[in-house]
Amino acid sequence: MQGSTKHVVVKRKVSVIGIGAGNPDYVTVQAINALNQVSVFFIPNKGTGKAGLAKLRREICGRFIRGHDYRMVDFDTPSRARTTPDYSQCVDAWRDEVEQVYERLLVEELDDDEEGAFLVWGDPSFYDGTLRILDNIRSRGNIELEYDVVPGISSVQALAARHKVALNRIGESIMITTGRRLAEGFPDNVGSVTVMLDAQNAFKSVDGEMDIHWGAYVGTEDEILVAGKLREVCGEIERLRAAAREKHGWIMDSYILTRPEDPEEV
Ligand SMILES: C[S@@+](CC[C@H](N)C(=O)[O-])C[C@H]1O[C@@H](n2cnc3c(N)ncnc32)[C@H](O)[C@@H]1O
Known part of the structure; x- marks a missing residue:
């Protein structure tokens, strides 16, 4: 019909x-089952320095996928401009660019009858943008997008296990935050905080009496662990x-900071 264009919505899964978070032994049975359903793995290139992360994703596929063909599609992730003083504006623009890259991948690199996968470091609910990106792509309406989420062992759990500590003090909340937030001050209402994404040594700004x-x-295999009174191990x-x-x-490093227990509270 002249003058009308039909908007074709593609379906993707x-x-x-x-x-x-780094050890192939952390991969769960549910993740292995999911890996074995996938035809196309989308592997982000996050710069040459992080080639090890892409390598680990390949190793996991090689080790756990049995008896079916799959292919890897490498893609470049746009890097975030860090020059603008407006942090949220900068993140919005970057996220928009990333969403376009993901949408193109889903449309061009996946066939209607194939299932694709993004392999997320750690767990998708801990400081990872993939779920938000897919949600936003679905809202744009160009793709009828169906997706499942398989939980993973986050670096937070791995860190706590390696140090053999709990994340909360008795009866208190668990708080996980970023180095950027910690630099604004240690939160008032918790005795313990887990910090990720700290590019600036934000731990230097808190009370040295903390653990x-x-x-x-x-x-x-490159793991490094240090524990102690902050003022004693900060420099190390x-x-x-x-x-x-x-x-x-x-x-990639994280840490748990804990205020010393007040003996009167115990
Ligand atoms: C973008 S977040 C992704 C977190 C990831 N989704 C998770 O569940 O661990 C990256 C941050 O996670 C932490 N991280 C990830 N892997 C780690 C590891 N193997 N050891 C220590 N910290 C890690 C670091 O704080 C790093 O800056």
């Missing part, structure tokens, strides 16, 4: 699979971070 359980590359952690970043080109 993907899984978002948490693969654990810290710190870990880098937890679960991998700072040195280890700088040396590890220099050696590997990137670092």
